[in-house]
Amino acid sequence: MAEIRLDNISKTFNEDRVVKNISLTIKDGSFTVLVGPSGCGKSTILRMLAGFEKQTEGDIWIDDKLVNDLAPSKRDIAMVFQNYALYPTMTVKGNIEFGLANRKIPKKERRQLVEEIAEIVGLSDHLNKKPDKLSGGQRQRVALARAMVKKPKVFILDEPLSNLDAKLRTQMRTELIQLHKKLGTTFVYVTHDQVEAMSMGDEIIILNKGMVQQKAAPIDVYQNPRNLFAAEFIGQPPMNVFDRTAYEGIVEPVPEGVRYIGFRPEHASVSRTAASIPHTIELESEILTLETLGAETIYKVKNRIGVMNIRSFSAPVAKDGCCFVSIPLEKFYPFGADKIAKPELDLSMKKEAVLNGIG
Amino acid sequence: MALVKDSMGMGERRSTSQSLVSWTRLRPYAMISPAILVFCLFFIYPIGYMVYLSFHDWNFVSPTKEFIGTANFTYLLSNLEFREVIVNSFIYTFFTVFLTIGISLLLALWLNRGGAIYSFLQASIFSPHITSLVSVSMLWMWIMDADYGLLNWALNLIGIESIPWLTSPDYALTSLIMVAVWKGIGFNTLVFIAGLQSIPKDLYEAAELDHTPPWRRFLRITVPMLSPTLFFLTIIGIINSFQVFETINLMTEGGPINSTNTFVYYIYQYGFQFFKIGYASAAGVILLVILSVLTVIYFKVLSKKVHYR
Amino acid sequence: MKTPLILKVINGLGLVLLFIIFAMPFVWMASTAFKTLGETLTFPPVWIPESLQWANFAQAWNSGPFLKYFFNSVIVTLFILILQFATIIPAAYAFARYQFPLKNFFFALTMICLMIPSQLIFLPVYLNLSSWGLLDSIWGLILPFATSAFGIFLLRQSFMQVPEELLEAARLDDATEWQIIRKIMLPLAKPVLITLALFSFIAHWNDYFWPLVMTTTDNARTLPLGIAMLRQVEGGAAWNTIMAGNLLLVVPILIIFFFAQRHIIRAFVYTGVK
Numbered sequence: 010m011a012e013i014r015l016d017n018i019s020k021t022f023n024e025d026r027v028v029k030n031i032s033l034t035i036k037d038g039s040f041t042v043l044v045g046p047s048g049c050g051k052s053t054i055l056r057m058l059a060g061f062e063k064q065t066e067g068d069i070w071i072d073d074k075l076v077n078d079l080a081p082s083k084r085d086i087a088m089v090f091q092n093y094a095l096y097p098t099m100t101v102k103g104n105i106e107f108g109l110a111n112r113k114i115p116k117k118e119r120r121q122l123v124e125e126i127a128e129i130v131g132l133s134d135h136l137n138k139k140p141d142k143l144s145g146g147q148r149q150r151v152a153l154a155r156a157m158v159k160k161p162k163v164f165i166l167d168e169p170l171s172n173l174d175a176k177l178r179t180q181m182r183t184e185l186i187q188l189h190k191k192l193g194t195t196f197v198y199v200t201h202d203q204v205e206a207m208s209m210g211d212e213i214i215i216l217n218k219g220m221v222q223q224k225a226a227p228i229d230v231y232q233n234p235r236n237l238f239a240a241e242f243i244g245q246p247p248m249n250v251f252d253r254t255a256y257e258g259i260v261e262p263v264p265e266g267v268r269y270i271g272f273r274p275e276h277a278s279v280s281r282t283a284a285s286i287p288h289t290i291e292l293e294s295e296i297l298t299l300e301t302l303g304a305e306t307i308y309k310v311k312n313r314i315g316v317m318n319i320r321s322f323s324a325p326v327a328k329d330g331c332c333f334v335s336i337p338l339e340k341f342y343p344f345g346a347d348k349i350a351k352p353e354l355d356l357s358m359k360k361e362a363v364l365n366g367i368g
Numbered sequence: 369m370a371l372v373k374d375s376m377g378m379g380e381r382r383s384t385s386q387s388l389v390s391w392t393r394l395r396p397y398a399m400i401s402p403a404i405l406v407f408c409l410f411f412i413y414p415i416g417y418m419v420y421l422s423f424h425d426w427n428f429v430s431p432t433k434e435f436i437g438t439a440n441f442t443y444l445l446s447n448l449e450f451r452e453v454i455v456n457s458f459i460y461t462f463f464t465v466f467l468t469i470g471i472s473l474l475l476a477l478w479l480n481r482g483g484a485i486y487s488f489l490q491a492s493i494f495s496p497h498i499t500s501l502v503s504v505s506m507l508w509m510w511i512m513d514a515d516y517g518l519l520n521w522a523l524n525l526i527g528i529e530s531i532p533w534l535t536s537p538d539y540a541l542t543s544l545i546m547v548a549v550w551k552g553i554g555f556n557t558l559v560f561i562a563g564l565q566s567i568p569k570d571l572y573e574a575a576e577l578d579h580t581p582p583w584r585r586f587l588r589i590t591v592p593m594l595s596p597t598l599f600f601l602t603i604i605g606i607i608n609s610f611q612v613f614e615t616i617n618l619m620t621e622g623g624p625i626n627s628t629n630t631f632v633y634y635i636y637q638y639g640f641q642f643f644k645i646g647y648a649s650a651a652g653v654i655l656l657v658i659l660s661v662l663t664v665i666y667f668k669v670l671s672k673k674v675h676y677r
Numbered sequence: 678m679k680t681p682l683i684l685k686v687i688n689g690l691g692l693v694l695l696f697i698i699f700a701m702p703f704v705w706m707a708s709t710a711f712k713t714l715g716e717t718l719t720f721p722p723v724w725i726p727e728s729l730q731w732a733n734f735a736q737a738w739n740s741g742p743f744l745k746y747f748f749n750s751v752i753v754t755l756f757i758l759i760l761q762f763a764t765i766i767p768a769a770y771a772f773a774r775y776q777f778p779l780k781n782f783f784f785a786l787t788m789i790c791l792m793i794p795s796q797l798i799f800l801p802v803y804l805n806l807s808s809w810g811l812l813d814s815i816w817g818l819i820l821p822f823a824t825s826a827f828g829i830f831l832l833r834q835s836f837m838q839v840p841e842e843l844l845e846a847a848r849l850d851d852a853t854e855w856q857i858i859r860k861i862m863l864p865l866a867k868p869v870l871i872t873l874a875l876f877s878f879i880a881h882w883n884d885y886f887w888p889l890v891m892t893t894t895d896n897a898r899t900l901p902l903g904i905a906m907l908r909q910v911e912g913g914a915a916w917n918t919i920m921a922g923n924l925l926l927v928v929p930i931l932i933i934f935f936f937a938q939r940h941i942i943r944a945f946v947y948t949g950v951k
Contacts, residue, residue, distance in 0.1 A: 061845050082851040094842035098864035107860070108850030155846075395854070396777040399767035403824040404783055406764065410821040411790040414801035421801065428804075478691075489692060491938050493699045498934055498941065500883035502901040503923040506908070507706050510916050516720050518705055524721075554699070555945060562946045611796035614885050618905060632796045636890070639800045648800055656797055663792050 011072040011085075011162035011195050012037040013058065018067035020053050020219075027053050028064070029219040035212075040189045040196045042210030044203055045242070050219040051199045052167065058197065059165055060084050072162060087156035088165040092172065093148050095140040095155075101127075102136040105154050126154045146177050153188070166198045170205065182209055203243050207231070215239050237269060237348040246274050246307060246318040248342070255314045259290055260338075264354045268346040274320035276340035279308055281326050283333045291335045301325055310334055415656070421649035428643045440650035449626060450634070450651070456541060457630040461609035463545045468552040469601055475553065476560030477590075490561070494554035501551075505618035508547045509534065537627035540620050544628055547615055556601055563597035564590070603666045607659060631655050703927070710734070710921040717916045730917065737907060737922035742895050746903035749815055753888075753899060754881045756819045761877055762870075764824035765832055770858055772829065773836035774844070791826035799890045806891060817891045818899070822881065828873045835866040872944040875937065879930065900926055 013035040020028035028050040035041045043051040056062040058069060060081035069076050076084050096104050102123055109119045127133045130150040140148055149169065156164060166185075170178045186209055189196050200206055206213050207227045215222040215230065215238070222242075223235040234240035234248075241247045250271035253263045263270070283291055294312035308319040312334060319334060326332055343351045422440055424433040444450050475493070479486050496504060511518045512533035520530040533543040567589065575585050613632040616622060622629035622637065629637075631651065639648035709717060710733055712726040737743075771777075772784055795802075802821060803812070811817040839862060847857050863870065885901040892898050907922045908914065934941055 059845075059849070061848075081845070081849050086849070088846070088849055090842045090846060092840065092842055094840065094846040096843065096847070096861055098861070107847070107852070111851035111853075111856065155850075159850075393777075396771040396775040396780070399771035399775075400783055402764040403768040403829060404786065406820070406824040407786060407790045407826065409805075410802055411793050411798065412786065414798040414805060415793065417801040417805065418798065421804075475695075485692065489695060491934075491942065492696055494942055494945075495703070495931065495934060496699065497945065498879050498883075498930055500885065500901050500904075500926055500930070502883075502885045502905045503706075503927045506905070506919055506923055507702050510709065510920065511702060511705065513916075516718055516722065516916075518701075518722060521721050550698075550702075558942055558946045607794070611794050613796055617889070618885075618908075635800060639803075640890070645800070645804070652797060652800060659792070659794070659797065 012070075013072075013163065013195065013197070014068075014070040015054070015058075016068040016070065018054070018057065018064045018069065020050070020057060020062065021065045027219050028057075030067075031219075031221055032067075033214065033221060033224060035195060035197060038193050038195055039212050040186070040198065040210050041212045041214060042198045042200060042206040043214050043216060044200055044206035044210075045216035045222075047201055049216040051201075051216050054216075055165055055167055055197065055199050058163075059086055059088055084163075085161050086163040086165055087159050087161035088167065089149075089152045089156050089169045091168040093140075093152040093169075095148060095151055097140055100137050100139055101132055101143070101151050101154075104140070104151055105158050108155070108159050122158055126158045129157070130154045145173050146181065149173065149181060157192070161194065163195045163197060164192075166196065168200050169198075171200075171202075178205075185209065204245065207243065215242060217242075233350070233352065234342065235350055237271075237344050237350075240271055240342060240344075240350070244273055246320065248273050249277075249317040250344075251315050259292070259313065260341075264343070266345055267343040267351060267354050269344040269348070271342045271344065272336050272340050274307070274318040275322075277317075277319045277334055277336045278323075279310070279319050279321050279326055279332050279334055281332060284335070286335060286337075288339065289335045289337045291333055294332055294334045296326075296329050296332055299325060299328055308332075418649045418652050418656070421646050422653045424646045424649075426645040428645050433646070436646070440647050441654075444647070444650050444654070449629075452626050453629050453631060453634045456626075456628060457610060460541060460545060460548075460612060460628075460630055461606055464548045464552070464609045465602060465605040467545070467549045468556055468605060469598070471549065472553050472556035472560055472601075473594075473598075475557045476564060479557065480561045480564050490554075490558060492554075494558055496551045496553075497555045499551075501614035502618065504547065504551055505615045508543075508550075508615075509619050512543055534620055535624060537624045540624060540628045544612075544615050544619065547619070548609065548612065552605070556605075559601060560594065560597060563594050567593045599669065603662060607662055610655065610658060610662075703931075706920050706924060706927070709916055710924045712917045714915055714917055733917050733921035734925065737918045737925065740907060740918070740922075741903050743900075743903055745895060746898055746900045749818075749897055750882060750900040753815055753818045754878060756815075757822045757881050758874060758877055760819065760823040761825050761828055761873070765828040765873070766858065766863070768824070769829050769832035769836055770854075770862065773833045787826045787829055791830060795821070795887060799887070803890055812891060813893045813897050815897045818888055818897060821887075825873070825877065828877070831869055831873060832866060835869040836862055839865055871940060872947055875941055875944045879941075882930065 015031055015033050018028055018031045019026060027048075031050075031054065043054060045051050053062065057064045058071075060076065060079060060083075064077070071084060071086070096107060099107065105123045105126060106119055109122060114122075123136070124133070127136055130153055132147065132150055132154060135143060135147060140151065143151065149172075152169065169185075170181055173181060182205065185196075185198075198209060207230075210227055212224065213227050213230050214224045217238050223230055223239040225233075225235075230239060230243050234243065237250065241250060248271040250269050253268055253270060256263055256270055260270070279294075283293075285291065292312040292314065294310040297309045297311055297316065299309075300307040304322065306321045306323075306325040308321065310317060310319060310332065317334075343354045345351050421433070423435060423437060425436045425439075426433040479490055479493075512520075514520065514530060514532045514535055517533070519533065524530065531539055533539050571589050571593070572585060575589060580588070610630075611632050612630055613636065616628055616630060616633045617636070620628040622633050632655070635648045635651050635655070638644045638651065708724055708726065711729045711731075712723070712733075713730055716723055716726050768787075772780065772787075806812045806817045811820070843861060844857060847861055852860065883901060884899070885905060888897070888899045888902050889905075892902065904922045904926050907919045
């Protein structure tokens with residue numbers, strides 16, 4: 010049972026403010042993902058949470074206990090490191106047991122705990138091997154076992170899947186979600202991969218330049234991005250965003266206060282022929298490239314607005330040449346000059362805005 | 369890492385007793401202090417003391433050390449015997465390093481192959497390097513014995529007359545250089561071989577695809593890639609040769625007629641046989657300057673990266 | 678492409694010549710050690726003595742207090758090794774893993790000491806030891822080498838290569854700094870530790886210069902000094918006894934070399950290409 014509270018946290022490295030006045034609450038028992046591009050401050054937050062680094066300002070509370078001045082080992086947390094940080098000279102058993110032995114837990118109890126955990130993560134046959142004899146997935150499991158055996162209040166996972174190959178990564182993702190369900194402990198997970206964030210977290214915290222951009226459930230982040238950064242960061246390919254001037258003569262008039270307009274690639278559609286649908290803009294476009302991924306097709310097209318990505322789930326149209334791209338007006342995301350989303354300025358309400366783009 | 373320590377230090381300060389803080393703060397110093405103490409007592413302080421003594425006249429037993437300014441240095445530099453020492457040191461160093469490195473490079477190119485025979489030979493030529501200089505010196509004294517020595521016997525076999533290796537001023541320094549080269553080759557060769565083996569094979573494969581002739585491959589790939597090793601061995605060789613003592617002390621005692629007297633032996637003689645401490649210290653200061661210059665050159669060049677890696 | 682036979686022969690002859698140049702002196706040493714004095718004074722020399730003069734070894738051994746020399750050598754080398762490890766490990770760890778005021782200054786000091794050869798400072802150290810009453814004692818042979826700048830440098834390199842994550846994991850696991858050193862750092866640095874031990878052992882077991890300068894009586898003399906003094910025994914040069922004595926000094930090292938050849942060569946070459 011542990012809720013984590015960051016209260017006005019800042020971190021400065023040699024005059025460089027990498028974390029700026031962050032306040033947030035990580036709910037007890039949640040699977041919270043900190044996601045953002047490299048250098049956004051997510052690892053620093055994690056390391057401050059673990060106690061490896063000390064915040065320049067602000068307080069950290071774990072389970073209503075102020076932990077600012079507690080050494081890492083006293084915070085009742087366990088961590089899975091990006092490169093696993095397995096002790097290379099110890100066996101799997103030694104790795105899992107090390108923390109218990111340091112806490113002077115009796116040998117018998119230790120052995121029982123180790124065997125129990127090894128059973129859960131499926132390492133029982135490998136207890137006497139050294140880490141360099143294990144596969145990537147097995148090492149990952151040792152790292153998990155080593156964290157679990159301490160029965161911590163909080164699990165901290167620092168990009169734990171980044172060293173695995175694609176197939177194993179997907180598998181471990183599911184396993185981690187199941188593990189979280191089984192343990193019911195608070196998970197704080199750091200990644201730069203938005204797909205991982207979306208698929209695993211029940212709460213996502215998007216960070217950029219040391220500040221929280223948005224904190225919400227994955228589906229919320231996707232549907233209602235709070236600002237341009239969140240909008241562009243989540244989704245693959247990213248949201249197509251253009252300046253209001255690009256829509257001149259297409260969406261008229263663009264409401265006052267809207268500076269940028271974006272739409273998700275999967276909300277537009279591509280067809281061979283024009284088919285005037287109400288409340289939808291239609292643009293004659295040129296196909297630049299086309300990636301066929303089986304279930305879906307990604308187009309890169311050029312039209313009056315600019316170059317954009319379209320993600321289509323229907324069978325691909327011709328490889329190149331002309332096509333028509335239609336985007337329902339209700340799917341547009343307007344943003345103000347401050348790059349904050351302006352959902353109240355809904356474009357679809359303006360009937361007179363419907364116009365057919367003529368390529 | 370710094371911050372880790374810092375945070376832990378702070379943590380312990382407020383949450384636990386005051387004494388713990390000071391311990392985390394002091395711990396690094398406690399950990400380096402035994403080593404630093406030894407350095408100060410046996411390296412740093414003696415250097416300072418030597419510089420101090422070099423400006424004084426002292427015979428080791430008298431209770432007072434008389435300050436005489438730079439007199440020791442002016443006397444040294446005008447002294448014919450000391451000039452001989454400097455010349456000897458330079459000759460010894462130049463030829464020892466030049467021959468050792470040259471021969472070692474050739475041997476490395478020759479012996480850098482797989483197979484039991486080659487690794488056995490590599491070990492054989494290395495064995496003098498780990499043999500005590502006492503044994504090396506005495507063994508070669510015996511081999512170079514003018515009357516019953518093995519070397520003269522071998523020369524006689526091929527029709528060359530016996531040579532008074534260690535007893536003639538014409539040959540003594542040469543003989544010492546020969547011994548130094550014999551002892552040093554193994555180490556240098558193996559370092560060169562290590563250097564050769566660190567050159568990526570694909571460089572040679574690329575050159576072969578370009579139809580580069582072997583000698584060009586040697587000049588354009590091997591030599592540049594080996595240059596850091598060559599540089600390192602040269603500087604280390606020079607620094608070590610300037611300090612030669614054991615072979616001189618055991619084999620020639622600086623003679624005959626001062627022909628093999630070099631720096632360290634000269635300091636030893638003046639310090640321990642003639643008890644002119646200030647004077648010997650002044651000679652030591654000059655050696656210190658020479659070695660410092662070499663060391664500075666070494667690091668200057670190193671930081672400029674002659675490396676091609 | 679086949680190498681022509683003639684080149685193979687030349688190569689083979691070259692290898693044999695090389696072997697003779699480097700191995701023959703040792704064979705000659707062994708041969709002489711078993712000769713009678715008369716046999717050493719023949720020209721051309723005889724290679725195989727008529728009968729093996731084992732008495733030469735006894736004579737060399739008994740020409741001075743060799744048991745004492747041997748004992749001193751063992752004590753001095755052993756203490757140097759123990760003290761070096763005791764001082765190098767914490768210092769290297771502090772330099773590699775802690776950040777503290779004046780760290781760079783102290784490390785620069787260490788690097789300067791790495792550059793100072795004992796041949797340069799023996800005179801002032803001698804004077805200091807003499808004023809501290811440590812002259813002609815084994816402590817005068819041990820204490821100046823109680824640490825090794827080279828060792829600190831090498832071990833620090835090795836410690837720095839251990840990823841920070843590993844230490845953080847250990848700290849989360851409640852490990853003390855000493856446990857981190859003992860359970861994680863030292864096992865990882867094992868090759869470097871072996872290198873340092875071999876290097877230091879050979880250097881100090883063989884050392885002649887320092888004991889020569891710092892001792893005046895048999896009280897603290899070591900084996901190399903005793904062997905060197907064989908020259909002065911019995912006036913003239915009894916090469917058979919001298920070589921017998923030297924064989925006693927050389928053979929143990931060569932035996933170690935024979936068994937730990939790869940390790941020793943790697944140790945020395947590693948120090949050369951650091």
